[in-house]
Amino acid sequence: MNSNNTILKQKFEKLFREHFTALCYFAQKYLGDIDSSKEIVHSVFIKIWENRAEFDWDKPAKPYLFTSVYNRSLNYIRDNKKFVPAGTEGTSGDIGEFRDNLEIAELESRIKRALKKLPEKCREVFELNRFEGKKYSEIAEHLNISVKTVETQMSKALGILKNELKDYLYIFMLFLLKNIGSL
Amino acid sequence: MDNNKKHIAPIELLSKYLAGEASFDEKQAIDSWRLSGEENKKEFDAFAKLWNASGQVSTLSNINLDTEWKRLENAISPARAKTISFARILQVAATIAVLTVLSFIGYKFTSVKTEKSPADGLSIIGLPDGSTVSLNAGSKITYKKGFGTTHRNLSLKGEGYFEVAKNAGTPFSVSVNEATVRVVGTKFNIKAYKNTPEVKVLVTDGTVKLYESGQPQKQIILNAGESGSYRSAGKTIQKYTVTNLNDISWKTREIVFYNTPLIEVAEVLSNTYHANIVIGEEIKDCPITVNFTKQELPSVLKVLKSTLNLKITIEGNKIKISGEGC
Known part of the structure; x- marks a missing residue:
């Protein structure tokens, strides 16, 4: 049980380190500010950990991660109307936009890493x-x-x-x- | 001919092309290369994509994965989970049994959590609400059970740099000696060591309120770039619009001295590097102008030494700086 948990934790950390930055940049495209974006991404990872017994650790997690962050970002905008940054009011759940933002956010996070x-x-x-x-x-x-x-x-x-x-x-x-x- | 074109490695030209620095001929060469064949087009598009995205990353914040992982680890650590299994209780009880009875009672009934930094180094602590605190050497924070869910109050001894997660519903407040600092989501430094007569607050981002504990109506509001102090002697609160960035150099390792007397230099360096630096009477007023960015203490001392022709001796845990005056 315990060693099982250790292995899961390692997988979890790997997942986190691989995607956290890109997910934050992705959320930022909708929310405008990095602090709330980080909060949202953290909450998605906390949720995964809480449901670790049911989570499918062998399936690629990227689609799940980005869709969850996307949904939570839209909920956040809905619940905090006054925080909506200019230009994102019309966010309609457009697939093309979702895909573009995802692609750009990932690219940006890789470039940040590569620049170093x-x-x-x-x-x-x-x-x-x-x-x-x-x-x-x-x-x-x-x-x-x-x-x-x-x-x-x-x-x-x-x-x-x-x-x-x-x-x-x-x-x-x-x-x-x-x-x-x-x- | 086509085959040849495909094998040109045009990266020198490509960067010039994308940067808009290519000559007419060079531009034409790239254009004809990229338009000849699917492979070349794909290659060009990949470069163009990279180029465009690389221009945008300057506006993105750097994210420190180690800090963020620590924060997450803190948030998911079993001690703070809402439901605690029986096995976990046994495990905790077994651990605690070896501690004193007193600390057991403390844990069980009041659940006060304390986080300390070592005497000679910093600690970065992730709080359950997602905020982080960097504690300077020899400092500590304590908070009660329910932090992050029912409240966000903690107390600080020493010095800490806070990066507070936004949560408009639950204000974040720090008690230091007799003062309280209250915020919503921001970054600030609090300095309140035992032997200093005042609590000093420096705000780097957002807004904080500073007041004597229990007297929130007498608060002052500090914005980014401002600092404030509370002196317990006269119970006075004061606001300064000029901020001394050396106040947070222990965290940033950015130190700026501009005509600064050595006695003050010693104070800043002692706080930044957790060292005990003593300046000789004859040189304490000598001014120096120099900047240090992310340097370790030995190289800082070396610069001081050669600039002002000083003598540096180490006696026990003291670093003594002396000289012939200026």
């Missing part, structure tokens, strides 16, 4: 361009390097990110098709 793997200089250059919208020439001047070096670092960054995310960029959410019915 870039060499320092490379990341700096990449972030100056992508986050701050600086031109190559501006970055070169700012860091006192040549434009050619900026080019090299940029393509290096893109190459590393692409490699880190290679399993991910070509998969188009096949699993979701099976779960549309439960929305």
Whole structure:
């Protein structure tokens, strides 16, 4: 009983670490703020743990996780009308939107993780361009390097990110098709 | 020809293309590559997708999985489960039997929970309501049973940085000495060590109310970036709109000194690194301007030493800094 629980706990932690960030970013697309998004994702995981005896640990959990977070987010918006961020009032339960948000949230969480793997200089250059919208020439001047070096670092960054995310960029959410019915 | 195009590894050009830095010729080369064949198109789309998404992540908060996992673990830990099985009670009883009778009574009837940090380090504690507290060295919090469900009141001794989960229904309140800090969902630091005459509150996010316990009508409201203090001597409450970020450097490890006298530097460093730093009388007013970001104490000391030509000696648990004056 106890060792069984330990194994479950390990599976549970793995599930949590794998999906937590993406689920939070996903909820944030509906709620607008990260704190309530985290609360909702936590509540979904607590629920899984409370029902661990009945939970199917061998089935891919991703569809369940995202649908649960989605449903709870919509309930949260309904119950806290005044917190509805601009632009999300029309959230209608559209499947296309759900799929897009899921895909983007997962991609964002992977990119966040992958960015940490870039060499320092490379990341700096990449972030100056992508986050701050600086031109190559501006970055070169700012860091006192040549434009050619900026080019090299940029393509290096893109190459590393692409490699880190290679399993991910070509998969188009096949699993979701099976779960549309439960929305 | 087509075959050749497929084998071009255009990543240098691709990043230029996506960044809008490609020349006309380069742009044309990429365009003709991506339009020749399904495979190339797929490859290009993957890059474009990556590129677009990477521009958006700067606005997303960083999520610390270790902290979040700790929080979740806390929320699901059996001691706090609503239903407790008989086997669990036996297990708890067996554990407690080896403790003193007094602590048994304490657990059983009042169920006060205490969380402490070690004397020389921080602890991050996940509370049952989803909030987290970082406790500075030698600090502790206590709260009664039902925290997170029927109430969110706790008391603090020492120093803690709170990140409070939103819950408009149940306000979160912290009692420190004779003061109370009350919030809904926010981040703030409270400093109230035994030997200091005041309770200092610094707010980094949201709004908190500070008042003498039992006197909520005399509260002051502190917004993000503001700090406030309660002095038990005169029972006075004061608000400051200027915040000293060194007050939370023990958590952030970001330290800023601007013309700061060494005596104050020693105080900040002692609090940040849980060290006992003593400054010699002859240099205590010497000012220094320097920033430290996430550095360990030895490298900080090294910088001070070489900047002001100081002498650093270690005697027991004391770090003595002396010099010839400035």
